[in-house]
Amino acid sequence: MTVVEDRPATADAPPPRRGNPLWAFLRNSWRQLTSMRTALVLLFLLAVAAVPGSIFPQRGVNRENVAEYFAEHPELAPALDRFFAFDVYASPWFAAIYLLLFTSLIGCVLPRLRDHFRALTTVPPDAPKRLDRLPHHDQGQQRPEEPAAVAAEIAKRLRRSRFRTRVRETPDGWTVSAEKGYLKETGNLLFHIAMLGVLVGVGFGQWYGWHGNRLLVEGTDQGFCNSVTQHDESVLGPRVDPSDLPDFCLRMTAFDATFQTNGVPKSFQATVDVSEDGGDHYRPDRFTVNDPLRLDGATVNLIGQGYAPVLRFTDRFGAQQTKVVPFLPIDGMLTSEGVVQYPDVNIDPATGKRDPRLQMGFEGLFLPTGGTDGSAVSKFPAENNPVLYLTAYRGDLGLDSGRPGSVYALNREQIADGDLKKISDERPYVLRPGEKWTLDDGTTLEFVDTRRFATISIRHDPTKVSLLVGSVAGLIGLMLSLYVHRRRVWFRVLPVGGDPAGGSVIEAGGLPRTDYPGFGDEFATLTRHMKEGTP
Template sequence: MSRPSDYVDASTPNGSGREPVSQPVLGPVGWIRWAWRQLTSMRTALLLLLLLAIVAIPGSLFPQRSSDPNGVTQYFRDNPDTAPFLDNLQLFDVYSSAWFSSIYILLFVSLIGCIIPRTRHHWQALRQRPPRTPVRLERLADFRERTGVAVDAGEAVQSARKLLTTSGYRTEIYTQTARGGQESVSVSAERGYLRETGNLVFHSAMVGVLLAVGVGGGLGYNGQKVVVEGQTLVNTLLDFNSFNPGRFFNTDTLAPYAVSLDSFEAVYETNNLDAYGQPIDYTANVTTTLPDGESAERTVKVNEPLDIAGTNIYLLGNGYAPTITVRDADDRVVFTDSVPFLPQDTNLTSLGVIKVPDGLDTQLGMTGFFYPTAMRLESGAYASSYPDLVYPVLTLNVFQGDLGINEGAPKSVYTLDADGMEQIAGGDSDTAAIELMPGQRSELPNGLGSITFENAAEPDAEVVDVTGDSAQPETGDDAAEDAGADTSGAPATEAPATDAPATGTPAPGEDATADATQAPANPHGGDGTAASGASSTAEGYSGAVKRFASFDVHHDPGQLWVLVFAVLVVAGLITSLLVPRRRVWVKVSSDGEGTVRIQYAGLARGEDPALGAAVAELDRKHARELGLPSDDGAVG
């Protein structure tokens, strides 16, 4: 059987085969219009939003130069082969990379392209009259009717209009004449435009969030500073350990103020043995000073930043900063400072570096561990069994030689490059590592001078000379491994990490004493182990070692606007989900017997499961207004 001659696939009469399909040719303007429509479609906007979330993942997997420049340096040191390749992919600058910015800008344009035409259409819809009443309301699913009603038609229509207006509907009265010449009067009502308004507010607020984040990032800054008790943070560029300004931030506009760290308080769990030593609270007590000389005592806690001069100061981390004094052979002070030691575990076993570049016959470098509550393991290495000062011990390995700081290249204060230096104490040297407790002093090898571990709580107390009295512990890499410490240190500008809560840390004196041997002699009494349930401020050592706090100073001028737009996003979303879009009609017509017929009907624009109940409720209220029985003559 052959196909009809006019079938689309049929051969042409001359047998030349199928006729080619003629398609319109898109010129340059047509292709631009097509690309714009694709970009501004809601499907594309959702795809770009999902893609933006996916490409942001590397920002949490790799250290970023904008927030952790020292982490990037450390990553290059630890991964010299893969780091350059990842850097070429801009994985250390994810949020300022070309590919992330492209997606961000495309999403921004797509949202604007969606919003503008929809806003124009919505504005036109708001100004239009409600649509005319359908001729046959009975065809609608939600329909009710009353017949034989003895009321005036005009009164019934006005009463229905009043009810609908008070219910939030926009109303319009129409007069219609049916084919048979029968005249009817109806009220056309609609509401729910707030749903589309909420939708537009949601999308506009999303654009606002993107703008606020971009502007805030460009005009804001982040600065990190490690502050020891008794020291001051001044909000100037030179005082920060690291400073990350936005692209458009002017450092000359830094708000002038100073924040002094008066004291740092740490509270640890001592009652629950299963959680012994876990941190409960950290409090940095500070004094703020403004340019006019006004001072105030404030506090900074975890997740409770200090708000001052348009900046927020967050508490990031904390640890111990032993006060060290080095004297030459003639007992002249050549170095004295409170040196931050970086925590290596939950019990604050801490690693630090001391550098003495001047004042002695040779430059000195010392690497050491500080143990707030020292105990000796079976291997001979020390470890800390509790994060507070119960039995503090400082061990130091000493190197002499060139520190490499005279070459002009920046060096980290938390690491010591011992290549080319001679170890004169600890390790494989002939001299034992130096062990000190607060208020003790020891001679340096080769008659170079002496080193004192100052007691910060009793600076005027008599110093005890312990040269040669301490048994040499296992130090260096073996000690670090036994203590769970990281000997790599951290770059100079890196803020020490917050010590995380310990889980299942044994109470000092319980598991600790099971595999611990006698610690060095305690000049204040005690045997080197802390009793179970010991106070977090053991008598004799409370405040003996200063603590440091790591602060992050954050300024974001778009922060408030982000909050405002975020609230609008939520409000717009809730409105667009909860407000129904519907149309309702009430038609009054004569039935030819001196009475009227009243019809009620509704139509939903989308899902509206409550529409039927709304039409029924309108029927009942209208009947009460007209003085009719609520169910008299009502049919579905």
């Protein structure tokens, strides 16, 4: 019997090697981050993180709505603001998820891209010894040609069917290996690369893009030039300076709208005069909802329309002021609400001083088609029977307080404090074009006319072409990954009775690499044609 003695480790024996725990932690963390499961979880988290952006008003879209939310929820809004609820897409936690998803996708794509390239440059593997163990198998058919000729013909026919083939000579005969469906993995990689491209495009678009909104009233005296100060709302990317905005001016000369009999809009078209590069020369142009005005460095889109009454106020000293005031639609029939304010009226010509207690404000509704029942609701969006319902206020409008306010509503705090008082408690006064309203102190308000206005969106997105290409490429990649299936087939051609001159016997096997219910029919068709020699 052999006795094995336990001997202690000598001094010459190397100590057991231990890995660096920090390196092991980083390696495992990278593997977890770049796994497909993590990428899917991060994509889901990104979708969930975007939900608050659609629930709460965003400063980048409408600061006035954010201010209204703070006024309505004075205790909740500051707490939400600490978690960037009103700046979701600029928040650190949204950016962290975005960057982690970007890194995860890169870590997923690069190794798969390398493996896919290797697979494309690798020849199909040789036929297994036992083809009868494959999911699809066929054997026993004979052909009179020699095995070499039969194998060459089979390979030629498979290549015509877009199979990658390889013919090998074995000690007992010939084998033909063929595979197809590598476009499935190509589609997967194309989809992920396109998603990366879209993420990069969105990021650069946020950095270098900008957009602004403007309510443009019809008339050559109501022009607009593209600058931040003349935008009603504007958002500039972090890498965009106000001086980077393209220099152009617009004047809307006409606005045409048609409606169906039920009031549904049929078409909108704005006719404008355009001046670019700071010149005095204006050229005519037009644009519609689905056909924006494309300028150098900006695109002008038509996103809304409405009416702007023209009102003339004559104060107690006979001075007149005429204002064109847009009224904002509140329903599909363009029932519109608005405010006209006259802070600089009733100025004593002898002293030149203005009494703030004599400022005038009017609020009410405009109906493009008023009904005969007296209801303050428009019956049709076209201007068939325009009517104004107005209520007059006199006092301090609160415009000199330094606090921002809406130009489409009177200051409710001034009304609540009694600094701005309603002139009469009667029902709103009704005015039609050409009519005049005489107030209790002899001042008058005349409804002169109406004009159309258009709400336009001026945008510049330097990555919109790359986003379009990425979206199309992603769709193509998704279709390839869904409808292309990987599969392999093998043919073994042996001489009958060991004599090549005696003919050939063919054995075939097939293996689908993915779930492919139609592979059985494809394999049967292939083997039948290969054995019969038919096209």
